[in-house]
Amino acid sequence: MSVKSTAAGASPAKGRGRTSPRGHAAKPRTGDPGLVQLLTPEGERVEHPDYAIDLTPEELRGLYRDMVLTRRFDAEAITLQRQGELGLWASLLGQEAAQIGSGRATRPDDYVFPTYREHGVAWTRDVDPLNLLGMFRGVNHGGWDPNENNFQLYTIVIGSQTLHATGYAMGVAKDGADAAVIAYFGDGASSQGDVAESFTFAAVYNAPVVFFCQNNQWAISEPTEKQSRVPIYQRAAGYGFPGVRVDGNDVLAVLAVTRAALEHARSGQGPMLVEAFTYRMGAHTTTDDPTRYRRDEEREEWASKDPIARLKTYLEREGFADEAFYAGIDAESDALAKRVREGVRNMPNPGTMAIFDNVYADGSALVDEERAQFADYLASFEDAAAGSSAGTGH
């Protein structure tokens, strides 16, 4: 069999009439949409044939405010880590537009499955920023009720959450609800088997899930080329759903593309992959040393594409914001920083017996036994201390 006929034989040209459980046929978009951009790095507004957006000045100011406050929160967390108040921090510096744009595209009834760096997305979901810090301070492993804001717990094991998101989306579809699900992951994560399997399941079951890959160019020390030889968004085609690459430092484009992707999912057209092309400006985490693997010039290049500066230029060019607006945001930032600082410093350590809490929903005799034994053991020190102080008391 010649190569040619093999290729022809493998071609899915004849429609197999696949219909989704929700009654719509999946319709993959073909061709390379390139990089969707609505705001250039110079802050100039441009149009894109597929992704239009029309925001009021107030909405634009809102996005700006979100990004500035998120950046300030992140900076405060880094400082707190340096001061020993947090054990670790994973900074989102540089990724504000990718997170705020996509987060603001979600509806309250949508459900978000984050990794460990989605502080900006959490902000758009009204998750108290202090909640995000417990895990990094080492007082808990999560610290919030995921159902309160439809924002799942952070996931540290790379890629796992994409399957949870897909399953959740399968449930949404079964329920006949018109919500969508969005799963965040990194370019490194795209190599994990779980992510490939989530693509498979999402495609096969036409699940209403948007896979949102923040390609920040690095997985700790490994550049994207160590994960993939094709642009990540193009992988979607192999699974039979559309993929699109958006300028991840352009909050307008991210908002427009993610809105469209969520709508695509909600309307029964199945999954979609969004690759937000962005950059991690800082270290991978506070324990990382990027000077070992990354050139300074690269960071500087990306600094000129800064998502916040770009929107600010636009706001100013259009006269959408005045001094009072910026002064207001500065004051808000300071207040947020103060609240975060004080909140972290006053965050209580969990009680020792919390080790045994919530191991099972239905309880366990084994846990109860170990808890009691450990309590006795700890009490023996108090008895000894009481005994010795009684002994020395005159």
Next chain:
Amino acid sequence: MTQTMAVAKALNESLRKALENDPKVLIMGEDVGKLGGVFRITDGLHKDFGEGRVIDTPLAESGIVGTAIGLALRGYRPVVEIQFDGFVFPAYDQIVTQLAKMHARALGKIKLPVVIRIPYGGGIGAVEHHSESPEALFAHIPGLKVVSPSNASDAYWMLQQAIECDDPVIFFEPKRRYWDKGEVDVSALPGDLHRAVVAQQGTDITLAAYGPMVKVCLEAAAAAANEGRSLEVVDLRSLSPIDFDTIQASVERTGRLVVVHEAPVFYGAGAEIAARITERCFYHLEAPVLRVGGFHAPYPPARLEEEYLPGLDRVLDAVDRALAF
């Protein structure tokens, strides 16, 4: 030729020696190249041996172990780094269903000399999945060898022996001991990879430990000595196989045994040791074999790990209880 070095450095030197000695040895894993690994265990190896020998892999643990199996089938000796204990599970399927069994399935005709290095255990204030002790899950699987050094000299020698071994070896590195210094005689003849050693002689009770807990037990022995008690400490070094003869000989001298590990006690290594030693030493035992270890609860957040991890006091408490029988 004795040198003083930290455990991390000893592992690094050991890998260097293995790469030098055998062109078939490969290092594979996430960030093992330019970065030198997140703990810098592979520091400088990428520079000196090139990316053909020291391979930065995609972020995919099943892929890393699965391709290492293929490379081993082709005659290479891959040494795989798993970044942290909690991240081995995407590869667990490959390790358990494939790596462990292939030699037997091929009637012994093929060898799988794959080493899987896993920094494990707690005590470094990390977030979840970075402090676990899953060794029993591997020791339970026939076909895998499981070892864990407790000091620089063993780190240096045991890693090279693991790489030379024709069986798959899960090499657990006690991450909170990476910065502990010790003497390494790089020209000595190494001992048996699977032999336990008496790290401290004593007469009243045997403490059996491995990896990160050996140091705690030695400290307990020192503290107990001040109270006139003589504790013997056995460093197991290998968890599969376990050198029961050395433990038995010690227990026959002391009459009492406490097994100490960080991993949860329930279904852990201590259970196996307690059962076997009870079978072997029933008439020598003056007390039941006691275990000190983790609880049947997820590894707690960092602010509670001091309470969770067995420390001096919990070991000495068990010693008191064993001696009270």
